[in-house]
């Protein structure tokens with residue numbers, strides 16, 4: 641999917657919501673546990689309930705890999721079920737020496753190899769250029785590089801000074817030598833909204849994947865105010881607050897209500913903060 645196609649969808653749905661499919665068997669409503677593939681059954685109903693409010697879906701790969709071949713099958717079925725107009729993110733946080741990264745890229749981008757055809761994959765930048773560029777050789781696919789993550793541990797390395805910059809700023813600057821803003825996005829946590837102006841100074845045109853609203857308490861308004869650019873430039877993820885809005889038989893209905901609330905807020909922020 642191109643940047644323009646993504647922006648087109650954001651404008652038509654008045655939403656930059658990414659629904660996170662962190663589908664945890666232990667949190668699924670009891671009545672689904674007897675079905676043949678409870679993870680897929682849950683995802684299917686969540687997707688049906690939220691697709692009019694969401695522009696992207698982000699399965700977190702850990703929740704599927706943990707179940708081996710069966711989990712991978714649930715992931716393939718889920719990806720195939722996501723509406724074609726929605727942007728898909730494999731939140732896998734990969735990256736290794738070049739030849740290994742090439743195989744990780746095939747795992748998420750080459751349906752003839754793995755059965756998966758995601759639009760994007762999250763990648764850790766720690767191993768540098770040759771660990772990231774193999775993902776960038778796939779046409780029309782995106783790398784979403786971890787820049788400033790939402791967790792407390794982000795301060796252990798990401799905000800340390802490297803010369804006259806913070807490490808995350810060096811990630812934002814250096815990586816722009818490897819790919820364009822049609823290939824690269826960055827992860828910036830909603831819990832770090834106070835640093836979004838700093839991020840935007842270095843990456844004014846890039847899309848940012850912003851996890852950390854909802855269960856982690858980040859402010860959607862602050863993210864939108866300081867992070868939005870002229871193509872919106874934001875995909876704001878919410879996982880638990882939407883998919884586990886209820887643990888009962890009404891889980892999909894409640895997820896739809898939560899997603900609609902977020903979308904309605906986003907529609908206001910698009911009016912207020914989209915740069916003309």
Ligand SMILES: O=c1ccn([C@@H]2O[C@H](COP(=O)(O)O)[C@@H](O)[C@H]2O)c(=O)[nH]1
Nearest residue numbers: 700789790829851854855856878879880
């Ligand atoms: O910095 C990061 C990078 C990734 N994540 C992932 O996003 C979701 C957040 O889930 P919530 O339930 O909405 O808190 C989850 O998959 C994380 O692994 C992140 O939180 N922060």
